[in-house]
Amino acid sequence: KAGVTQTPRYLIKTRGQQVTLSCSPISGHRSVSWYQQTPGQGLQFLFEYFSETQRNKGNFPGRFSGRQFSNSRSEMNVSTLELGDSALYLCASSLKTGEGNTEAFFGQGTRLTVV
């Protein structure tokens, strides 16, 4: 059974550009969440999608957006990149939701460097 797949693994972008990251959840998982990890701020929740709808959003500016497709794959977009957006972006998928707490599995992450 394939795990959570994130592409690309590494990205280098220039300030002001935009970037799109992709996450394919474990087959059958319908919830996808995104996190940003930086040395200074640690792991921070960006947003969560379930059945193509954003259900939860963290405290990030509107430059950070996302979407989920009917096959549960999700994309995250960051526009007008800033140096501070350099981070490891992690995606997590969960099987069940609304039925109590369940396990969440992460992908390998996309390491974004903004220069």
Next chain:
Amino acid sequence: AQKITQTQPGMFVQEKEAVTLDCTYDTSDPSYGLFWYKQPSSGEMIFLIYQGSYDQQNATEGRYSLNFQKARKSANLVISASQLGDSAMYFCAMREGSFGNEKLTFGTGTRLTIIP
């Protein structure tokens, strides 16, 4: 107040010894889940163990066990017979509520180094 507190920034443990990584949490929600993840230098977050707030028994997964003390709001990870491959960052995380919330709140992590 911090929702997840990990007070040990770094730990050094001799190979084959047991190790306990501390985690305390803060929530007023009666339904929550507690997670431990391992993050090697490659960056991937590896799920280790999960404990639900209503679970009667402490969770165990192979060499990993979770010492869940609900009244103390403590969820320490115990790794038995440590191995060199256990060297990594370890994160405790919490999910609050039972419906429609998949958000995990993470602690600052503990860097575990296993010494041969």
